[in-house]
Amino acid sequence: MSEAPESPKPGSPTGGATADASYTERLVTLEQSGIKRLLPTQAPYRWNLKRLQLGRVLDVGCGVGRNLQNCDPGSVGVDHNETSVATARARGLIAYTADEFEADPELSRPGAFDSLLVAHVLEHLDLETCEQLLKSYLPSIRSGGKVVLITPQAAGYKSDPTHVRFVDFEGLRDYAERAGLRVDRSYSFPLPEAAGKVFKYNEYILVGIVP
Incomplete structure (x- = not known):
C-alpha cells in the first residue's frame, strides 16, 4: 500500500464531520468554483460512469447528487446528511437518508439494484465502518451486479480535512475481497x-462483481 499523504485536521472517523449543513454548502460551492463555471469539467467523469453500464444504481454517500444525476433512471441515492439529501431531491433526484431507505421494504429488498456505487466515501470512514457499510448495502445488489468503489488519490486526499483514511488500489482490493466480491478491474x-500527486481530481477506481 502506498504511504498515506498527510491530511489536514481529520474529521470524525465515523463520518460525523460530513453530516451537517455546512458540508452540503461546501459541496455545492465546490461544484461552482473556479474553472468549473466555464468548462464542462465533469464530462470525463460522466463518460466514465456511462461506459461502466451500471443499470439501476444504488449510490451510497450520494451527497448532493453529482454522480446520481448521471446514472440511469430509477437510480437511488442514500446519504447520512439530511441537507444533502434535500438538495439532491430539489434537483429532481431520488434520494433518501439511510433510515428512510432501510424503512422502505421495496427499496431495501434483496437484489433491487443492478449496481452499488460508493464514490468518495471510504476515505471519510474508519476501517470497521467501511466494512459495515458494504455489508449493509450489498444485499440490495443482484447477483452478478457491479460494485464500483472510488477514492481520491494523493492530492485529492490532502485537499479535504474530513478525510481520515487514504485508500489506494491495495486498500480498495482489500475492502472488495473482505466483502466477498470478485474483483473485475481497477484503474x-x-x-x-x-x-x-498533483491533480486533486484523479481517482482510484475498482469494479467488483457480486457473486
Missing part, C-alpha cells in the same frame, strides 16, 4: 496514478 482515472 486510475482520468490520468495515470502519477498525476494524482
Whole structure:
C-alpha cells in the first residue's frame, strides 16, 4: 500500500464531520468554483460512469447528487446528511437518508439494484465502518451486479480535512475481497496514478462483481 499523504485536521472517523449543513454548502460551492463555471469539467467523469453500464444504481454517500444525476433512471441515492439529501431531491433526484431507505421494504429488498456505487466515501470512514457499510448495502445488489468503489488519490486526499483514511488500489482490493466480491478491474482515472500527486481530481477506481 502506498504511504498515506498527510491530511489536514481529520474529521470524525465515523463520518460525523460530513453530516451537517455546512458540508452540503461546501459541496455545492465546490461544484461552482473556479474553472468549473466555464468548462464542462465533469464530462470525463460522466463518460466514465456511462461506459461502466451500471443499470439501476444504488449510490451510497450520494451527497448532493453529482454522480446520481448521471446514472440511469430509477437510480437511488442514500446519504447520512439530511441537507444533502434535500438538495439532491430539489434537483429532481431520488434520494433518501439511510433510515428512510432501510424503512422502505421495496427499496431495501434483496437484489433491487443492478449496481452499488460508493464514490468518495471510504476515505471519510474508519476501517470497521467501511466494512459495515458494504455489508449493509450489498444485499440490495443482484447477483452478478457491479460494485464500483472510488477514492481520491494523493492530492485529492490532502485537499479535504474530513478525510481520515487514504485508500489506494491495495486498500480498495482489500475492502472488495473482505466483502466477498470478485474483483473485475481497477484503474486510475482520468490520468495515470502519477498525476494524482498533483491533480486533486484523479481517482482510484475498482469494479467488483457480486457473486
